Amino acid sequence: MAKPKTFSKFRDVQEEITRSGSAIFRDKDGFEALVVRSPYAIEYIHSYAEDSPFFLGLAEGKILGSRCTNAACRFVFATPRSHCMVCGTATQWHPLPNRGKLHSWTTCHFGSEAFLKETPYNLALVEFEGAGSVLLARLKDCTEKDLYVGMPVEARFSDQPRYSITDLWFVPART
Amino acid sequence: MVTGGVTKFAKAHPAMDFRLMVKRAYDYALRDATNLTSDRIDGTRISYFSDHFSRQLKAASMVQDYLGMNPKGSVRIEWGGATGGECFQAAYEAVASGRMDVCLAAGYETMSRVATWKGNEFIALASDTNFDFPLGGFYTGYYALMVVRHVYEYLRLGKFAHVRDEREAQRLAIAEAQRVMSWVSVKNHVNALHNPYAQYPKRVSVDDVLRSEMISYPLTRDQICTMSDGAAVAVLCDEARAKEFTDRPIRVTGVGCGTDTMRLADRPFGKVPLFPHEKAADYERLSYPGVHSFRAGRAAGLEAYRMAGITDPIRQLDFIELHDAYASSEIQTYEDLGLCRYGEGYDFTLTGAPFLKHLDYGLPVPDAGKIPVNPSGGLIACGHPVGATGLMQGVFAFWQLQERIAKHFGDPTLQLEHPQRGAIHSHAGTGSSVTVSILERGY
Numbered sequence: 276m277a278k279p280k281t282f283s284k285f286r287d288v289q290e291e292i293t294r295s296g297s298a299i300f301r302d303k304d305g306f307e308a309l310v311v312r313s314p315y316a317i318e319y320i321h322s323y324a325e326d327s328p329f330f331l332g333l334a335e336g337k338i339l340g341s342r343c344t345n346a347a348c349r350f351v352f353a354t355p356r357s358h359c360m361v362c363g364t365a366t367q368w369h370p371l372p373n374r375g376k377l378h379s380w381t382t383c384h385f386g387s388e389a390f391l392k393e394t395p396y397n398l399a400l401v402e403f404e405g406a407g408s409v410l411l412a413r414l415k416d417c418t419e420k421d422l423y424v425g426m427p428v429e430a431r432f433s434d435q436p437r438y439s440i441t442d443l444w445f446v447p448a449r450t
Numbered sequence: 451m452v453t454g455g456v457t458k459f460a461k462a463h464p465a466m467d468f469r470l471m472v473k474r475a476y477d478y479a480l481r482d483a484t485n486l487t488s489d490r491i492d493g494t495r496i497s498y499f500s501d502h503f504s505r506q507l508k509a510a511s512m513v514q515d516y517l518g519m520n521p522k523g524s525v526r527i528e529w530g531g532a533t534g535g536e537c538f539q540a541a542y543e544a545v546a547s548g549r550m551d552v553c554l555a556a557g558y559e560t561m562s563r564v565a566t567w568k569g570n571e572f573i574a575l576a577s578d579t580n581f582d583f584p585l586g587g588f589y590t591g592y593y594a595l596m597v598v599r600h601v602y603e604y605l606r607l608g609k610f611a612h613v614r615d616e617r618e619a620q621r622l623a624i625a626e627a628q629r630v631m632s633w634v635s636v637k638n639h640v641n642a643l644h645n646p647y648a649q650y651p652k653r654v655s656v657d658d659v660l661r662s663e664m665i666s667y668p669l670t671r672d673q674i675c676t677m678s679d680g681a682a683v684a685v686l687c688d689e690a691r692a693k694e695f696t697d698r699p700i701r702v703t704g705v706g707c708g709t710d711t712m713r714l715a716d717r718p719f720g721k722v723p724l725f726p727h728e729k730a731a732d733y734e735r736l737s738y739p740g741v742h743s744f745r746a747g748r749a750a751g752l753e754a755y756r757m758a759g760i761t762d763p764i765r766q767l768d769f770i771e772l773h774d775a776y777a778s779s780e781i782q783t784y785e786d787l788g789l790c791r792y793g794e795g796y797d798f799t800l801t802g803a804p805f806l807k808h809l810d811y812g813l814p815v816p817d818a819g820k821i822p823v824n825p826s827g828g829l830i831a832c833g834h835p836v837g838a839t840g841l842m843q844g845v846f847a848f849w850q851l852q853e854r855i856a857k858h859f860g861d862p863t864l865q866l867e868h869p870q871r872g873a874i875h876s877h878a879g880t881g882s883s884v885t886v887s888i889l890e891r892g893y
């Protein structure tokens with residue numbers, strides 16, 4: 276067997292191990308480090324547990340926030356949680372309107388590896404009338420130049436739900 | 451604190467694994483102390499952020515045995531981006547509680563083990579994997595969401611309040627913020643020209659920073675820290691022994707830690723916890739923290755300042771090593787730590803107060819030297835091997851206070867004039883946990 280190919284640039288090592296599985300990195304002192312490709316993949320058995328109704332709701336075209344059942348509190352969470360963060364009481368499901376406003380936004384021109392092919396994409400924090408917190412979502416059918424804080428947006432839902440937060444997104448509201 | 455050591459932070463150290471990196475920093479620290487041998491160390495606190503990057507669970511055990519520390523006590527510390535800062539405080543607590551006389555804090559990260567964008571994915575897994583990550587989990591995107599709101603609250607509704615057209619006003623406000631953020635990037639990159647441990651020292655101009663690639667609007671590449679390989683260690687001990695190990699011990703006089711919700715979307719809208727020099731009336735209109743400010747940073751600052759007796763941070767601190775993962779978060783943190791009031795971060799930057807005296811930034815900085823922030827170059831220019839970063843800040847602050855920057859950097863430029871007291875600030879997630887520690891000259 277031939278020894279793996281030797282490189283002095285780490286970038287070249289990265290490329291070589293993608294091709295052949297191994298390479299040698301020679302540092303400035305002449306030390307040779309053996310570098311190998313080492314894949315790692317996992318499938319999880321993931322339960323949404325107490326948050327499940329939210330994800331089932333998206334498949335029916337509903338955004339379910341949650342509202343504290345303590346009469347002295349009644350905090351409304353736009354991103355639901357089954358117990359109130361303010362007072363600790365159990366919450367109940369609370370339908371949110373399909374329209375809201377941009378609390379903040381960005382356009383991602385790069386992203387994590389899993390999302391690189393989707394760039395550029397917009398992220399938005401959406402405010403709803405009557406809710407004390409906001410909801411993170413994708414914002415589609417618009418570009419960086421259209422967006423501003425306070426912009427009215429409305430919800431869209433996937434007709435082929437994958438039971439993920441990506442079943443919901445927002446677009447600029449039709450006036 | 452009696453000694454410390456840091457490896458040069460680099461894109462990759464393929465010829466050293468994590469154990470050897472820590473060993474190099476540890477040996478440096480031992481050489482720089484007197485009478486300090488490994489038998490004098492009672493135990494360790496070891497930090498690294500991500501099991502994904504390590505791909506070795508319980509990696510801290512391997513650091514422990516490589517350093518020959520068995521069977522002494524140890525525990526692994528992980529707290530996101532604040533991992534290194536937490537490790538520093540864990541070692542402090544081990545000594546302050548009386549459990550140990552001498553404790554070694556050691557941290558590392560090996561981020562070169564995956565490609566950059568995969569690394570970003572690993573980091574984004576430190577956001578809610580049900581509600582945040584699947585949308586395009588990307589920390590630069592989260593920080594962009596925060597700074598866009600910060601700009602809205604303080605520039606749109608402040609300096610640009612007079613502009614009638616909403617979109618025009620917001621564009622102008624963001625352009626102004628981008629310019630000021632670039633000043634921070636220039637400062638940190640130029641400071642690092644004199645720090646041989648830094649990964650990305652460079653002379654840049656505001657225009658260079660603005661022209662660097664757009665990553666997540668409005669943040670450009672030069673306004674963001676990068677992935678690194680690196681290690682750092684700090685040795686802390688009780689007062690009785692400190693003088694045995696160094697003629698210039700540094701006292702830890704305050705520790706603080708604060709937290710906030712994992713999800714940005716959950717940040718409630720309430721009142722600002724005030725520093726002594728602030729008034730409730732200053733913030734009547736403000737919903738706090740929202741997504742624009744770091745309540746965890748404010749809480750950490752309040753706790754650490756109270757313990758150290760600091761009531762006027764800008765006067766009582768001589769410098770801060772601040773967790774500038776983004777130029778935006780450095781400006782937001784000026785406000786959290788009370789260097790200026792909420793809303794004044796941009797103007798405060800433009801006074802030059804966080805810049806160093808006597809350095810040429812190609813910018814007018816009349817107040818330079820008032821409160822130098824990141825004299826080392828910070829994360830933006832030094833790199834951010836997560837588990838080592840907070841300890842690196844501790845070591846740089848230690849050398850500053852010992853007045854031995856010239857010895858360790860081989861260059862006296864970054865040495866401040868007789869600094870008495872400094873702060874180190876370590877920050878995790880979207881501000882979900884933050885530590886502040888106060889270090890003072892103890893000789």
Ligand SMILES: [Zn+2]
Pocket residue numbers: 343344345348349350359360361362363364
């Ligand atoms: Zn409640």
